[in-house]
Amino acid sequence: MKSQEIRTKFLEFFKSKQHEIVPSAPMVLKNDPTLLFTNSGMAPFKEYFLGNATPKNNRISDTQKCLRVSGKHNDLEEVGYDTYHHTMFEMLGNWSFGDYFKKEAIAWAWELLTEVYKIPKDILYVTVFEGDEKDGTKMDQEAYDIWKQYISEDRILMGNKKDNFWEMGDQGPCGPCSEIHVDIRSAEEKAKVDGKSLVNEDHPQVVEIWNLVFMQYNRKANGSLVELPAKHIDTGMGFERLCMVLQGVQSNYDTDVFTPLIREIETITGVDYGKDEKVDIAIRVIADHVRAVSFAIADGQLPSNNGAGYVIRRILRRAIRYGFTFLNKKEPFIYKLAETLSHQMGDAFPEIRKQDSLVHNVIKEEEHSFLRTLDQGLLLLDKVIEDTKGKEVSGNKAFELYDTYGFPLDLTQLIAREKGYEINEEEFNEGMQAQKDRSRAASASETGDWISLLEDETEEFVGYDTLEVDVKLTRYRKI
Ligand code: ATP
Numbered sequence: 001m002k003s004q005e006i007r008t009k010f011l012e013f014f015k016s017k018q019h020e021i022v023p024s025a026p027m028v029l030k031n032d033p034t035l036l037f038t039n040s041g042m043a044p045f046k047e048y049f050l051g052n053a054t055p056k057n058n059r060i061s062d063t064q065k066c067l068r069v070s071g072k073h074n075d076l077e078e079v080g081y082d083t084y085h086h087t088m089f090e091m092l093g094n095w096s097f098g099d100y101f102k103k104e105a106i107a108w109a110w111e112l113l114t115e116v117y118k119i120p121k122d123i124l125y126v127t128v129f130e131g132d133e134k135d136g137t138k139m140d141q142e143a144y145d146i147w148k149q150y151i152s153e154d155r156i157l158m159g160n161k162k163d164n165f166w167e168m169g170d171q172g173p174c175g176p177c178s179e180i181h182v183d184i185r186s187a188e189e190k191a192k193v194d195g196k197s198l199v200n201e202d203h204p205q206v207v208e209i210w211n212l213v214f215m216q217y218n219r220k221a222n223g224s225l226v227e228l229p230a231k232h233i234d235t236g237m238g239f240e241r242l243c244m245v246l247q248g249v250q251s252n253y254d255t256d257v258f259t260p261l262i263r264e265i266e267t268i269t270g271v272d273y274g275k276d277e278k279v280d281i282a283i284r285v286i287a288d289h290v291r292a293v294s295f296a297i298a299d300g301q302l303p304s305n306n307g308a309g310y311v312i313r314r315i316l317r318r319a320i321r322y323g324f325t326f327l328n329k330k331e332p333f334i335y336k337l338a339e340t341l342s343h344q345m346g347d348a349f350p351e352i353r354k355q356d357s358l359v360h361n362v363i364k365e366e367e368h369s370f371l372r373t374l375d376q377g378l379l380l381l382d383k384v385i386e387d388t389k390g391k392e393v394s395g396n397k398a399f400e401l402y403d404t405y406g407f408p409l410d411l412t413q414l415i416a417r418e419k420g421y422e423i424n425e426e427e428f429n430e431g432m433q434a435q436k437d438r439s440r441a442a443s444a445s446e447t448g449d450w451i452s453l454l455e456d457e458t459e460e461f462v463g464y465d466t467l468e469v470d471v472k473l474t475r476y477r478k479i
């Protein structure tokens, strides 16, 4: 089944269950003081759950463009190294705002996966919240009893607060969740670990595909929980992971969501995917990042030196330097992928087609200027090496290159090694740590999907999601 059809089938299914299908909200948020980017399907509906707005329809379904590169959900460092976390991905979702609850949410999720998509039941696992005494939360017996009508009990696993309890922040709506995981390991692989499930253990073929959140409580300022008068459903399924399962492949990058981009990268660079792990990581990074950057630009967020723009610039630079280091690309080339992306995604997301020349031009310009910076950094590194006595380059200098020219340590190391030098890594790490401490001190600690800076119920201060970068913390007062 092609990805296009997989997406359509999801939406049609929920349409048949009386859901209104709505387009994705932008991935870049302009008016939300609490978040830079949409990082889950529920984010655009936050005000409904908080009771600050009323939806036209109490059943909604969509596919939402999400970006997880900052704050509570930051998957950036995983991307390229594993095969199932992306920076930008689509989250398929269905919502009930005070309408249906657990029984329907579970029944429909099961029907869709096993009857419409025909996923074999014996590769599915589900999780149920186990309860947490300290927190006053109970095991979700209700969900357990519903699940056991569909799946054998040895496939229902208990999950802890981290994985199976959802909350928006220190206060507000919250509740247990049930996740659906797939296990697509071969029989041989399974035998190796004696039938152990490996759910939630970071195995690339045992992955979470769908999270069903049952919003049933409100957490008050004093930490106590009260039942919500109207309970809600919030679900999110990773589209690219679902495609992996339905297309019978072992990696999101082997689905038709990514293969056109990967083939194009191979054609442009003359390097093959699937032969050398380092090259493969670079190719995955580029295929992933070009999507995030292109969709951000199409949403109106250009790369820049602060805020959301700086996050986008860093993502693009990460892609450029992987291309530079591992694919030996010293000239701009990532911009050429914009056309492939627009062909592939333009039907589902018209904005990417509409803006394709802007995307193309902006990426090209960024590549030009960063590659020039890389050149300057290289000259500086040559000079540093020339001045180095012995064979160990100062970690402070390597940090300066990182800080000023965006030279990552692995790049500096690679170049130094070619000339027979090593970098004092310890010194580099000290510099890095000191910088992190400085930026941490300057920002508030993060508690959830947004940051509450004051406990006072009548005056709530919230700020941008904490970023590793020096985004200025903006404080807003909600009255
Ligand atoms: P994981 O444990 O795999 O990091 P998660 O628990 O953080 O996932 P949720 O916040 O529950 O994810 O989001 C709902 C669904 O979105 C997940 O079940 C998964 O299929 C998908 N998803 C989450 N993060 C990513 C990502 N970085 N890239 C692709 N899909 C993702």
Ligand code: MG
Pocket (backbone or CB within 6 Å): 073
């Ligand atoms: Mg995660």
Ligand code: MG
Pocket (backbone or CB within 6 Å): 163, 208
């Ligand atoms: Mg998870």
Ligand code: MG
Pocket (backbone or CB within 6 Å): 163, 179, 208, 211
């Ligand atoms: Mg989850």
